[in-house]
Amino acid sequence: MLIAFDFxxxxxxxxxxxxxxxxQGVADEMADITERAMNDELSYAESLRSRAxxxxxxxxxxxxxxxxxxxxxxxxxxxxxxxxxxxxTVAVLTGGFERGVARALDDAGTDVDAVxxxxxxxxxxTLTGDVEGPLIEGTKDETLAALADEVGVGMADTVAxxxxxxxxxxxxxxxxxxxxxxxxxxxxxxxVVVEAMAELRELLEERGVL
Ligand SMILES: [Mg+2]
Numbered sequence: 001m002l003i004a005f006d007f008x009x010x011x012x013x014x015x016x017x018x019x020x021x022x023x024q025g026v027a028d029e030m031a032d033i034t035e036r037a038m039n040d041e042l043s044y045a046e047s048l049r050s051r052a053x054x055x056x057x058x059x060x061x062x063x064x065x066x067x068x069x070x071x072x073x074x075x076x077x078x079x080x081x082x083x084x085x086x087x088x089t090v091a092v093l094t095g096g097f098e099r100g101v102a103r104a105l106d107d108a109g110t111d112v113d114a115v116x117x118x119x120x121x122x123x124x125x126t127l128t129g130d131v132e133g134p135l136i137e138g139t140k141d142e143t144l145a146a147l148a149d150e151v152g153v154g155m156a157d158t159v160a161x162x163x164x165x166x167x168x169x170x171x172x173x174x175x176x177x178x179x180x181x182x183x184x185x186x187x188x189x190x191x192v193v194v195e196a197m198a199e200l201r202e203l204l205e206e207r208g209v210l
Contacts, residue, residue: 001209002153003083004144004170006162007094007101007117009038010180011076016096017051019069020120023062026054038164040185045136048095052120056129060122063099070100075197077110082201082210089113089151093143095135095166116143141169159209161200162186176207 008015021030030051037047055063083090091114092101098117105111118133134143140160148158160167160174163182171177171189178200179190187193194200204210 001088001157001159002091002144002148002151003088003159003209004091004093004140004147004161004174005080005112006140006160006164006167006180007092008096009163010161010167011072011080011092012070012104013073014070016066016070016100017048017055019066019100020055020058020063021051023066024055024058030054037166038183038185040165040168040183044095044166048118048131048136052127052131053129055120055127058127060125060127063120063122063127067097067100067103070104072104072108072110073197075201077105077108079197079201079204080110080112083204084113086210088209089147089153091116091144091147093135093140093170094118098133114147116147135166139169140167141173144170144173159204178203 005011015034018027018030021027033047033051036042037044080090090112092112094117101115101117116134118131118135121128121130156175158174159176160170161178161180163180165185177191179187179193181195
């Protein structure tokens with residue numbers, strides 16, 4: 001099977017743009033834009049571009065410091081490892097950034113089969129205020145379908161786990177749609193909702209995935 005996880009708010013309990021915003025002194029503004037986007041009050045691409053713009057001029061060193069604070073939730077690495085040990089493919093599909101995902105997986109001593117994420121380009125050692133990558137305009141349903149095709153599993157054998165409005169497309173097409181502490185706009189579209197990694201693990205066991 002193919003199991004696709006969102007990152008911020010799902011595998012991790014922080015939001016990367018908010019951690020980066022903390023280094024730039026704009027954490028509150030960042031949290032406000034993020035919250036509106038995750039509740040589907042604002043287009044995701046628009047929100048991500050505004051958040052990247054707020055980070056213009058942040059040094060690479062400060063960005064790395066923020067990425068170093070990105071962490072997996074307790075129990076997340078064990079769920080990922082159990083899924084991979086069971087022979088499943090695990091992917092992270094996030095509008096967040098490659099560096100933060102890589103640092104968090106590494107710190108937790110785990111890894112996944114695929115990370116589809118965005119990047120914050122730099123010039124002369126500082127962030128340009130732009131954002132680039134496959135999950136700005138692109139949506140997670142297309143990414144999930146492409147990965148399923150690559151791995152050779154049908155969509156019925158996919159599981160999507162997410163919390164925010166940008167997860168709705170993948171939750172709608174996945175064989176099993178799991179909301180992890182989902183936002184109010186997201187919850188009605190989930191087959192099942194979990195509030196903790198232990199609960200997610202139980203669910204995967206009940207469904208015969210683990
Ligand atoms: Mg999220």
